[in-house]
Amino acid sequence: MPGTDLVRLRLALTAFFALDGFVFAGWVVRIPAVKEQTGASASALGLALLGVSAGAVITMTLTGRLCRRYGSHLVTVVCAVLLCLSVGLPPLTRSALALGAVLLLFGAAYGGINVAFNSAAVDLVAALGRPVMPSFHAAFSLGGMIGAGLGALVAGSLSPTRHLWGLAAVGLLVTAVAGRTLMRCEPLTPADTERTGQGAPRRPDRRTRTLVIVFGLIALCTAYGEGALADWGALHLEEDLGASPGAAAVGYSCFALAMTVGRLSGTTLLERLGRTRTVLAGGSTAAAGMLLGALAPSLWAALLGYAVTGLGLANLFPVAVERAGALAGAGGVATASTLGYGGMLLGPPAIGFMADWFSLPAALTSVAVLAVVATAIGFATRHVRAD
DSSP, X not given: OOHHHHHHHHHHHHHXXXXXXXHHHHHHTTXXXXXXXXXXXXXXHHHHHHHHHHHHHHHHHHHHHHHHHHOHHHHHHHHHHHHHHHTXXXXXXXXXXXXXXXHHHHHHHHHHHHHHHHHHHHHHHHHHTSOOHHHHHHHHHHHHHHHHHHHHHHTTTXXXXXXHHHHHHHHHHHHHHHHHHHHHSOOOOHHHHHHTTOOOOSSOOHHHHHHHHHXXXXXXXXXXXXXXXXXXXXXXXXXXXXXXXXXXXXXXXXXXXHHHHHHHTHHHHHHHHOHHHHHHHHHHHHHHHHHHHHHOSSHHHHHHHHHHHHHHHTTHHHHHHHHHHHHHHHHHHHHHHHHHHHHHHHHHHHHHHHHHHSOHHHHHHHHHHHHHHHHHHHHHTTXXXXX
16 A cells, blocks of 8 residues: 555544544543433442443454454444444433443444454554554544543533534544545555565464453453543542532543553653563553542542553553554454453443442542553563564
8 A cells, every 4th residue: 555545544543543532531521410310329320331331342243244344444434423423312311221221322333443443553553564553542542631621611511412412413524524534545454464574473373362362451451440530530529529520520631631642652662661661660650540549538639640540551552452463463453452442341330339339439449450460461471572
């Protein structure tokens, strides 16, 4: 593929990563308002959020086949349309059961688009020959920061219904523009990446499959923290620290901003520090930041903790996906991404149950525990090489 087409493809994929983060953050900052209008308890809300997890996991297991049959670009565009339309449905519900049902559709679209554009991105990274995967995830975080910041601005003046349907309209416009570019670019095939010398074996052995799953566990532990802060971070600030709805929404914005900064520097960090030291430093930083964010007695200290957590978690997921892709190609990326996003989507319901059993601050400390687990796995696999 010519260099100009690679640039256009990279820009289009970056737009979809950003759109995904923007729409998802727009939903999560309105969770407290939706919880109030449905009258759901913490555990009932956790069960409703499980609808997102169920829809995503089911779709993720099928998206790889859809991408092979129809192409990852077409699947990305279709899932983007469904994502934008489904984000406006939660504020129309009046019970936890109805909320869980519409979140099932939202989760299906969310899971599908993540596997589709990650599959497209891994082949593009191989074609470019540089570890630029963090830049795509930086776009996701930047979109999340903008979505959360916008939510903080309008939380006191716009109803969740008007806010989320406004996001849907913006998302459909972005999809129309970026989707047109994406569909004009031919999807990269395994043959394309092999010609660059960066292709990985397409038929991994048992050891390789096991290592891919191990790297997927790093992604799972990392994404668990992202999902927990996305769905419960604002609620913790509002209910436990007495923050206003607008101030509570700023919490996820701080987290997303720090994660964006960390991922924008991710390629440089990987080239200078290497994967192991990047994972060790990131996991340790995230664990310390989440302990502060969960247990701090003041709003400002908690916001600082959220930011430190975002900085620490920033590059763990991209590194895990990159290592899986280096070992097993696009199939490895799909497996690691599925495990990772499964952690993002299964974590919030787990937080809900732990919040009922103990307290929400105690439940959020589980993010720190899993950050330590990810760090330990990264250290244990430090000698694993793609060859």
